[in-house]
Amino acid sequence: MKPIQLSLAKLGLLLATSIFVMSSNAIAAEDAKDGKEPLRICAGEDELPYSNTNLEGFENRIAKVLADELGRKVEYVWWKDARYVVRDFLDKDKCDVVIGADINDPRMATTSPYYKSGYVFIYKKDKGDLGLTDWNSEYLKNPKTQIGWIPETPPEVMLVQIERFVDMFQYKAEISNYKSPRNHYIKYDPSRVVNDVLNGRVDVAVLWAPAAARYVKQSSVPLVEKLVVDNAKKSNGEKVPHQFSVSIGVRKSDTELESQLERALVKRKNDVDAILRAEGIPLLPIEKAKSVSESFVNGSKG
Template structure:
């Protein structure tokens, strides 16, 4: 999974997956007794995780650790290519795995044994208030802006993401300001597009993964920012369900994590709300019309 920054997009996750060997073990083996909740994390990936434990996934891990009666320990590795291979599936002869769970993966991500989902979010449009876009309440509203106004906007996006596909679909490629998905600088983080460039007026709007949009829009105090969740449409998927990932072959551990997802759902939802994550339901998923 492309742990460059947790899930800027499903494309980010799948980019990392391409570098990992497929796992084929069956979920049948009993895991060893747990002495700690050992979490694989990116050390600089807010709003999801960081070494200070200030991310969404750190908070949820704390909840799970308390419920299990276990201390929480982290194994940190930058979420670049081969994150899963270098964390969850990293094992030297005679040594144990360094961590046992990834707190956020897209449902269907095949490099891990993914749990049931614990939230659904979507990409979101973020823009400053009071600069001519306040009437925009949806993606359709944005597309219906006066063509002259729309043609002058600078829209920040991560390249090879659903946002870039959306601009292409609606003939707005020239308005896009692309940012690279991969960045070798370990201090770079995905929210810079909002917290630095959008806030400074270098771009007029940004389209990013919902948790990133909500969290960094809260952090920017001036100008005030609006977050508009975007619905999936034919040719562009914006919404994704997020799960947790464990190793293949650890069926009982996976069942225990799924039980925690159920029993701690109220706490999970409170954390997501606290971080400004735009939570959406299945109405945001595109459904082809019945023939």
């Protein structure tokens, strides 16, 4: 077998490369000790108003604030399908943090909520006072009233309860681009629903406020945005929540990072609140926050 020979140039290159790699590893290890490794954020690559690759979402800005508080840089790990974020990204250690997590998500450990908001009625201001406060409104029950919503959300449940789902089913097909959600992810665009209010396709929309606020605020046509009173129930008396608290999720085992984020949220509360208000999100009072020690005991709020 012919012996493998390396030129001095190649040997020099390999030696230099080895030194560089060793130095880089040493720096990375030192950064890790100092807590300066990147804060890996799981985020949707095209999920405005929350996030996108141009960092135009309000959750992009919140991630930057928290990372700055921790003395770390943000590193994004982008996903396309929201259904598998925890299973295929967080649990497989591809990313560490989910901004905007449901506090009741049993798959993650979550911080105390950093904001609470709800679903809103949205309609043109020139319609006057429609008397909308909740789903008991006669205006919503009138078959002539066209209603816009995002499928598989609380408004859809209530459309069934007030016997409006069947006659509004065509709208569900339209907003889904005539695709079935079975076995694949459908990305719903809240700006499209707001635009349907503007162009007269629907008389009123019922949307999650954080998803709609940006588009209501940007509209050149004055719109009314009213929080839905959180009293909706099914015919069997089961509550249909329309207000939710939002937190930050991490792996259940990552209690140290959860604790760090908990403290960062407290220290930077004013900055985070300013981002939410600038987005135009209506904020509701948050229930008493859990303590950091409780998060270690409970692991998750799911």
